Amino acid sequence: MHKLSLSQFLLEASQKKEPVTTELSPLLMDIAQACKEIALSISRGALQGTMGSLNAQNVQGETQKQLDVICNDIFIDNTSRCGLVAGMVSEELADIYLPSQPSTATNKYLLLFDPLDGSSNVNVNISVGTIFSVLRCPADISQPQSHDFLQAGKHQLCAGYALYGTSTIFVLSTGHGVNGFTLDTETGEFYLTHPDMQIPADTQEFAINMSNYRFWSAPMQEYINECLQGETGSRHKDFSMRWVASMVAEIHRILYRGGIFMYPADSKATHGKLRLLYEANPMSFIVKQAGGASSTSFQDILDIMPTSIHQRIGVVMGSKNEVIKAVSYQNLSH
Ligand code: AHM
Ligand code: MG
Numbered sequence: 001m002h003k004l005s006l007s008q009f010l011l012e013a014s015q016k017k018e019p020v021t022t023e024l025s026p027l028l029m030d031i032a033q034a035c036k037e038i039a040l041s042i043s044r045g046a047l048q049g050t051m052g053s054l055n056a057q058n059v060q061g062e063t064q065k066q067l068d069v070i071c072n073d074i075f076i077d078n079t080s081r082c083g084l085v086a087g088m089v090s091e092e093l094a095d096i097y098l099p100s101q102p103s104t105a106t107n108k109y110l111l112l113f114d115p116l117d118g119s120s121n122v123n124v125n126i127s128v129g130t131i132f133s134v135l136r137c138p139a140d141i142s143q144p145q146s147h148d149f150l151q152a153g154k155h156q157l158c159a160g161y162a163l164y165g166t167s168t169i170f171v172l173s174t175g176h177g178v179n180g181f182t183l184d185t186e187t188g189e190f191y192l193t194h195p196d197m198q199i200p201a202d203t204q205e206f207a208i209n210m211s212n213y214r215f216w217s218a219p220m221q222e223y224i225n226e227c228l229q230g231e232t233g234s235r236h237k238d239f240s241m242r243w244v245a246s247m248v249a250e251i252h253r254i255l256y257r258g259g260i261f262m263y264p265a266d267s268k269a270t271h272g273k274l275r276l277l278y279e280a281n282p283m284s285f286i287v288k289q290a291g292g293a294s295s296t297s298f299q300d301i302l303d304i305m306p307t308s309i310h311q312r313i314g315v316v317m318g319s320k321n322e323v324i325k326a327v328s329y330q331n332l333s334h
Contacts, residue, residue, distance in 0.1 A: 003184075003191040003192070004191060004192040005189045005190065005191055005192075006028075006029070006032055006170065006181050006189070006190040006191070006192070007025075007029060007189075009179065009181070009192055010025040010028060010029070011025075013025075013174070013176070018174065018176055020157050020158065020174050020175060021158075021174040021176070023084075023107055024084070024109070024134060024157065024158055024174065026082040026084060027079065027082050027084045027085065027109065027111070027134070028158070028160075028172065028174075030078045030079045030081060030082050031075075031078070031079060031132055031160070032162075032170055032181075032190055033078050034074050034075045034077075034078035034079060034130070035130055035162035035168065035170055036168070036183060036188065036190075037074045037078065038071045038074050038075070038115065038116070038130055038162070038164070039162070039164050039168040039183065041067065041070055041071065041074065042067060042071075042116075042122060042128065042164050043164075045067060045122065045123075050066040050067055050070060051065075051066070051067070051122070051123050052065070052066055053065050053066070054066055054068075054069065058091065058092050058093075058094075059093070059094040059310055060091070060275075060310060064092065065116070065119050065122060065123075067116055067119060067122055068092050068115065068116050068119050069092060071115035071116040071130065072090055072091075072092040072093070072115040072116075074115070075090070075113055075115045075130065076088065076090070076097060079111055080099040080100070080101070083101070083103050083104065083105055084103060084105050084107075084108065084109050085099060085103060085108070085109055085110070085111045086098070086099075086102070086103045086108035086109065086110060086137040086141065086142060086143070086144050087099075087110050087111075087137065087143075087144035087148070087149070088110070088111045088112070088113070089110070089111075089112040089113075089149050089277060089278060089309045090112075090113055090114070090115060090278070091113070091114040091115070091117075091275060091278055091279075091310075092115060095146070096144065096145070096146055096149065096309065098143060098144070102142050102143065103137075103142065104142075107136070107137075108136075108137035108141075108142070109134050109135065109136060109137055109157070110134070110135040110136070110137050110144060110148065110149055111132065111133075111134055112132065112133040112134075112135065112149065112277045112278040112281075112282075113130065113131060113132040113133070113278050114130065114131045114132075114275070114278045114279055115130055116128055116129075116130065117129045117130065117131050117161075117246065117247055117248050117279065118244070118245060118246030118247060118248060118249065120245065121244070121245060121246050126244065126245075126246060126249075127163060127164060127165040127244065127246050127248070127249040128164050128246055128248070128249075129161050129162055129163045129164060129246065129247070129248025129249065129252075130161060130162045130164075130248075131159075131160075131161045131247075131248060131278055131279055131282050131283065132159065132160055132161070132278070132282060133153075133156050133158070133159045133277065133278060133281055133282035133285070134156065134157045134158040134159070135149065135151050135155060135156060135157065136155070136157060146308075146309050149277065149306075149309050150305070150306040150307065150308070150309070151306070152302065152303055152304060152305050152306070153276075153280075153281035153282075153284055153285060153301060153302035153303075153304065154302040154303060156281060156282065156285045156302075157174065157175070158172070158173065158174045158175070159172075159173055159281070159282035159283075159285040159286055160172040160173065160282070160286070161248050161251070161252075161282070161283070161286070162248075163248045163249060163252045165249060165252075167182050167183060168182070168183035168185075169181065169182050169183070169193075169194070169252065170182075170183070170190050171194070171197070171252065171255070171286065173285060173286050173289040173290075175289065176289075177196050177197075177289055177290070178196070178197040178255065178286055178289045178290045179192060179194065179195055179196065179197065180192075180193060180194030180195075180197055180255075181193060181194075182194075194255075194256075197255045197256070197290050198290055198291050199254060199255055199258055199287065199290045199291050199292035199318065199319055199320070200257070200258035200319055201258075201291070201319055201320045201321045202258065202319060202321050202322065203254075203258035203259050203260060203318065203319040203321075203322050204237055204238060204239050204240060205239065205240045205241070205242060205257075205258065205259040205260070206224070206227055206239055206240075206241055206242075206259065206260045206261075206262070206322075207241065207242045207243055207244075207250050207253075207254075207259060207260065207261045207262065208224065208241075208243065208261075208262040208263070208264075209243055209245070209263070210224075210241070210243070212266055212268065215266035215267045215268040215269075216264060216266045216267075217264070217266065217297075217330070219297075219329035219330045219332065220262075220264050220266070220297070220326075220329070220330075222329050223325075223326050223329040227239040242259070247261070247263075247274065247279060247283065251283050251286070251287065251317070251318075254287070254292070254317075254318045254319070255286070255287075255290055258318070258319045258322075259318050259319060259322075260316065260317070260318040260319055260322040260323060260326060261315070261316075261317055261318050262315065262316045262317075262326065263314065263315045264297060264314040264315070264316065265296070265297075265313070265314035266314075269312070271311070271312040271313065271314075272296070272312045272313045272314035272315065273312060274312060274313060274315050275310060275311065275312055275313075276301070276304060276306055276311045276312065276313040277306060277309055277310075277311065279315075280294070280301050280313050280315050280317075281301065281302065283315075283317065284301040284302050284317060285302065287317050287318065288302065291320065292317065292318050292319060292320050292323070293317065293318075293319075293320045293323040293324065294315065294316065294317035294318075294323065295316050295317070295323055295327050296313055296314045296315065296316070297314055297316055297326070297327055297330045298327075298330065301313065301315065301317070
């Protein structure tokens with residue numbers, strides 16, 4: 001069986017005259033390399049003595065794990081080299097990061113990432129991931145500042161994630177659909193295994209942290225109540241529920257077989273839990289490219305004009321018709 005490697009895939013995209021993919025290819029190969037190294041580091045966690053927490057908190061006030069910091073360093077090391085990145089935003093860094101060698105490329109990019117999403121799962125051997133987003137660096141800016149990163153998600157040039165699960169899968173969109181590549185641990189190459197991923201428009205599976213029920217808005221409670229009533233309720237169909245507490249695993253499952261993923265803003269987390277620039281936006285870009293939808297319940301996530309680099313947001317995303325349905329409860333309440 002002929003297998004198409006990630007580098008061959010990017011070359012073919014260049015031949016099809018996809019300018020963004022062509023320009024970003026060196027950076028995408030560096031990101032893929034970072035993800036391979038992160039996969040290795042995570043898999044060796046207990047053996048290399050890196051499973052613990054640090055006596056430190058990140059800018060979100062969350063306790064950092066040793067692996068959060070290690071994965072952040074791996075990601076920065078690998079992506080600073082190609083000379084295309086003018087600046088970075090990471091979940092693990094309070095401020096923006098500028099590579100020590102300023103980019104001299106004509107077209108420069110901004111890289112935003114969560115190096116180890118779902119890291120509370122890492123000690124218990126459950127899937128975690130890396131999420132990334134690429135924006136254009138404004139013209140004539142070689143040393144970007146925080147405000148240069150505050151661009152609506154619809155302006156992303158590229159987004160992707162790596163899922164470290166039973167195998168390592170790298171999923172990518174440069175605005176021409178969504179493709180998934182599996183790491184062959186024998187050759188060290190990613191190969192195309194999930195071409196043109198499409199999210200089914202309808203679903204009978206939802207993902208939400210039910211323990212937050214009492215904090216949700218009345219429309220969100222009502223939506224979930226009706227899912228739980230199943231065949232006997234107004235939805236006339238039974239639903240199943242999943243919650244991995246690892247957004248990358250959740251979204252990957254939805255890309256594969258449909259579903260709706262929700263982490264709404266509520267009375268406990270009034271701005272939501274997930275971060276707009278390096279969690280909600282890249283995942284929304286991928287979900288939309290795969291035919292799905294994403295919303296805060298009030299607004300399309302990709303239309304939001306960010307106000308700060310670590311901004312949080314409520315999230316409802318996945319199968320298009322189910323997202324429309326979930327958001328409609330909110331609208332009915334007005
Ligand atoms: P993190 O970036 O600190 O790992 O937090 C994000 C994660 C998501 O992957 C997941 O959807 C969510 O937090 C789980 O939250 P909870 O533990 O409240 O269920
Ligand atoms: Mg995260």
